[in-house]
Amino acid sequence: MQKIERIAQLRDFLRPHRERRLGLVPTMGYLHEGHLSLIRQAAKECEQVVVSVFVNPLQFGPGEDLDRYPRDLERDQKLAGEAGADILFTPGVGEMYPNGAKTTVRITGLTDRLCGASRPGHFDGVATVVSKLFHIVEPDRAYFGQKDAQQVAVIQQMVQDLNFPVEVVSCPTVREADGLAMSSRNVYLSPEERKQAAILYKTLREATREREAGRLCRAAEAVQFIRERLEKAEGLLIDYVEVLSYPELEPLDRLDGDRSIAAVAVRLGSTRLIDNVIWPQEEGTRCTSP
Numbered sequence: 001m002q003k004i005e006r007i008a009q010l011r012d013f014l015r016p017h018r019e020r021r022l023g024l025v026p027t028m029g030y031l032h033e034g035h036l037s038l039i040r041q042a043a044k045e046c047e048q049v050v051v052s053v054f055v056n057p058l059q060f061g062p063g064e065d066l067d068r069y070p071r072d073l074e075r076d077q078k079l080a081g082e083a084g085a086d087i088l089f090t091p092g093v094g095e096m097y098p099n100g101a102k103t104t105v106r107i108t109g110l111t112d113r114l115c116g117a118s119r120p121g122h123f124d125g126v127a128t129v130v131s132k133l134f135h136i137v138e139p140d141r142a143y144f145g146q147k148d149a150q151q152v153a154v155i156q157q158m159v160q161d162l163n164f165p166v167e168v169v170s171c172p173t174v175r176e177a178d179g180l181a182m183s184s185r186n187v188y189l190s191p192e193e194r195k196q197a198a199i200l201y202k203t204l205r206e207a208t209r210e211r212e213a214g215r216l217c218r219a220a221e222a223v224q225f226i227r228e229r230l231e232k233a234e235g236l237l238i239d240y241v242e243v244l245s246y247p248e249l250e251p252l253d254r255l256d257g258d259r260s261i262a263a264v265a266v267r268l269g270s271t272r273l274i275d276n277v278i279w280p281q282e283e284g285t286r287c288t289s290p
């Protein structure tokens with residue numbers, strides 16, 4: 001496993017191996033089983049795997065947790081290597097944005113809702129850095145987690161619109177034993193908040209069961225069902241609860257037609273957590289540009 005910090009060095013390293021199928025797993029580091037599942041999937045499908053670790057300042061808003069975002073490159077290198085990564089790409093901010101960030105990639109529409117609405121500019125930052133990573137690495141496949149379902153939809157749209165020759169693979173959300181979606185930010189939770197956090201997936205699962213039993217037929221009913229339960233949880237502040245079409249993220253009436261997403265974002269103390277389920281339930285998707 002090679003750790004590379006410089007873009008030019010990464011390109012030199014990859015150049016002689018361009019005939020090999022190359023997988024990219026973009027991350028912000030502090031790796032956990034969720035990330036490792038993406039790396040293992042990439043290693044299964046690709047002959048060479050690049051994992052990027054870059055805490056991208058562009059996707060953090062003012063007052064967000066850029067400065068305290070957890071970091072441990074040494075541990076990331078060990079875990080990524082064990083999971084099957086060949087290269088850990090760890091550029092600094094100056095390497096990625098030597099001129100500041102004068103060029104921005106913006107996907108409209110899809111980014112108006114959910115985290116796009118509650119974190120203005122977030123997806124501009126994500127799309128900009130992911131398009132840079134696609135240009136730098138030129139992967140055949142790129143792996144993302146369904147935990148960040150809106151991010152997957154946004155990247156798929158970007159790949160189609162900008163004709164990136166890359167297949168976007170979305171992988172199922174990996175969860176703790178009590179159902180909490182793994183996230184680097186879970187380390188911010190106090191022991192009490194950590195217990196409370198299980199309510200997110202518990203509620204989404206209950207809603208899924210109700211929908212499958214035919215007792216939740218409309219998006220508005222599902223939103224109300226989820227909201228009512230989350231509102232009862234002590235110390236938890238709802239950012240959003242939405243049920244939309246997926247991946248279009250358009251408002252929906254009935255739930256028995258198109259694929260939909262039930263997505264939630266909450267605050268527990270100083271920690272913002274997100275989770276979602278896709279209805280009908282599925283195990284990740286694949287999408288290539290036309």
Ligand SMILES: Nc1ncnc2c1ncn2[C@@H]1O[C@H](COP(=O)(O)OP(=O)(O)OP(=O)(O)O)[C@@H](O)[C@H]1O
Binds near residue numbers: 147184
């Ligand atoms: N629990 C998980 N299961 C599957 N994929 C995940 C999980 N958590 C993160 N990922 C995916 O890993 C990639 C890198 O995510 P990131 O480094 O932001 O991790 P994170 O744990 O989601 O951190 P954050 O706390 O910032 O949400 C993204 O594609 C993300 O969707």
Ligand SMILES: CC(C)(CO)[C@@H](O)C(=O)[O-]
Binds near residue numbers: 126
């Ligand atoms: C895709 C990503 C690595 C871009 O910074 C980030 O948004 C993330 O970790 O999900």
Ligand code: BAL
Binds near residue numbers: 059060148
């Ligand atoms: N996993 C999404 C990255 C972010 O929250 O900034």
